Amino acid sequence: MSTAARGDQAGRPVPPAELTGHLAYLLKHAQLALAELTAAALEPYPVNGRELAVLTVLAGNEPASQQQAAQRLGVDRTTMVGLIDALEDEGLVRRHADAGDRRRNVVTLTEAGRDTLHRAGEAAGAAERRFLAPLSTPDAQRLKATLLAVIEPQR
Amino acid sequence: MSTAARGDQAGRPVPPAELTGHLAYLLKHAQLALAELTAAALEPYPVNGRELAVLTVLAGNEPASQQQAAQRLGVDRTTMVGLIDALEDEGLVRRHADAGDRRRNVVTLTEAGRDTLHRAGEAAGAAERRFLAPLSTPDAQRLKATLLAVIEPQR
């Protein structure tokens, strides 16, 4: 492993001066850096970041159909099939045919699902706090508020 | 095309209340929304956002080898091959064997490359300004500074 050994991997690059003014670059690499921290933090748990988000949305909207969860998360319903499959295989959620509309699968969290949501959610939160550590608390809060403001009206 | 016709596509979802506090969600969807606007803005030009970023980095660091450009952008060198291929096919860049070290390809912009950089860069900038329109100018500047602050020290 010589001097330039890391050159083969992407890693997190030092932002090049030509791109530090480009929001697209900043957003992409902020997202990648946080995703990396989060992935490491979630390693002990049976979910990745996307699956944790599914658990979060399901817990906040029970009982919800697969399609409702998919819409909330902004993923395709065909993608949701695989996500629910994985969560069900881990015993974190269960599918039930909706009594009123038997085309629908209502998805509910199991006890293990709720437990994982809390513990993995805490781990992901800790990763986020580490990521935001260079900022003051008000700056960190402003960042979130600003991102939300820019996301909301775009549609 | 009925009421729920758009339900099949992801689109930009209304942020679910359970996730608006999660930075990972906010960053991801901000990035996706901006990427969508940028892609539409670049449609008339022979480059996408990634290729425009390559042109930008190359223009700021001529003469640069493929590997140097790859490191600056944070992409793998195997990925850079395809990016340069596409730019070369469009006549926007040229590869030259480095006189001093013939393993290296020095990549330079053509006239067309410089022209595309300026015009497509302006289009992408306009997309960014539209994306940031909900924010005051100081808020927009603060957003960029904050993202940079959080990206830089992570390595």
Place this chain on the structure above:
DNA sequence: TATTGTTATACTCTATAACTATA
């Protein structure tokens, strides 16, 4: 006819391994 979940398929982005030519 339309909708939910599903499967099969394909496309993009990215990374790893192995090859070549040069050093």
Place this chain on the structure above:
DNA sequence: TATAGTTATAGAGTATAACAATA
């Protein structure tokens, strides 16, 4: 031995089309 570029390949993530069951 090591490095720059390349190729082949594989893995995520995502989307489209088509099908079965149900409405």
